[in-house]
């Protein structure tokens with residue numbers, strides 16, 4: 343399968359290049375990065391710290407979508423919105439790992455998925471996808487006497503908050519409770535906040551150092567507390583999931599899919 347990488351010079355882009363070249367049945371067809379960026383014209387393998395692959399980074403995604411069977415995009419919300427439209431035009435499968443999309447950008451992804459298969463997940467790791475299912479299950483068993491908060495920590499270079507995964511975990515908890523996350527979320531607390539409202543789902547965000555990605559879902563009741571934790575110790579978990587999703591996308595009909603579909607959960 344011919345796979346292209348968007349944001350190929352980024353932290354995840356480099357990891358994806360390494361994962362694609364190491365995976366049987368995958369061919370690295372090309373990669374893009376930001377127009378005017380220092381990566382353009384450089385070999386994707388050398389950018390990723392492995393041997394040269396004979397494929398250089400370009401800045402025109404139209405060319406990439408024309409050549410690839412599937413494209414993997416871990417870049418920025420603005421560019422991912424544009425890439426989804428290009429995937430729809432080219433009818434090329436798209437795997438989206440980018441987080442921090444606003445509602446209009448998300449609506450554009452939903453629209454693009456009427457023309458091609460798009461797999462979108464804020465976290466491509468097997469562990470977090472298992473955690474999502476566990477959180478929904480636990481939330482469905484506990485009433486609102488158990489307060490739910492989600493704590494996450496990421497490296498100092500992460501630009502969106504709360505993380506896409508934290509929001510996904512919040513959505514899973516809300517689904518378990520049979521409510522919409524947007525009706526109960528509390529993304530920040532500051533000053534005289536008052537007594538915690540029953541049913542609220544709160545978020546706490548930490549940023550610092552080189553932390554890959556930690557998430558803790560806390561169910562705090564009277565006399566006991568349950569904490570479900572996932573800690574990433576390397577980005578390969580996300581790259582493996584994304585490449586698995588790209589392979590899974592082969593011959594899929596248009597639609598918006600998630601890692602739940604890919605993993606058969």
Ligand SMILES: NC(=O)C1=CN([C@@H]2O[C@H](COP(=O)(O)OP(=O)(O)OC[C@H]3O[C@@H](n4cnc5c(N)ncnc54)[C@H](OP(=O)(O)O)[C@@H]3O)[C@@H](O)[C@H]2O)C=CC1
Nearest residue numbers: 349352353354375376416417421439440441464465466580
């Ligand atoms: N779903 C998942 O499992 C995971 C999701 N993520 C998400 O993936 C995204 C990227 O993360 P990360 O790799 O750490 O970030 P980086 O900033 O390291 O990488 C993003 C790359 O995209 C490039 N870029 C920016 N605009 C464009 C464009 N228009 N076309 C092509 N490339 C472009 C950036 O270039 P420049 O630096 O010059 O701006 C950079 O090289 C984030 O949203 C993050 O939250 C991360 C890990 C796992």
Ligand SMILES: O=C(O)C1=N[C@H](C(=O)O)C[C@H](O)C1
Nearest residue numbers: 441464465500505506507555
């Ligand atoms: O930016 C990151 O690094 C990560 N982003 C994703 C998110 O926002 O949840 C996934 C992972 O936690 C790493």
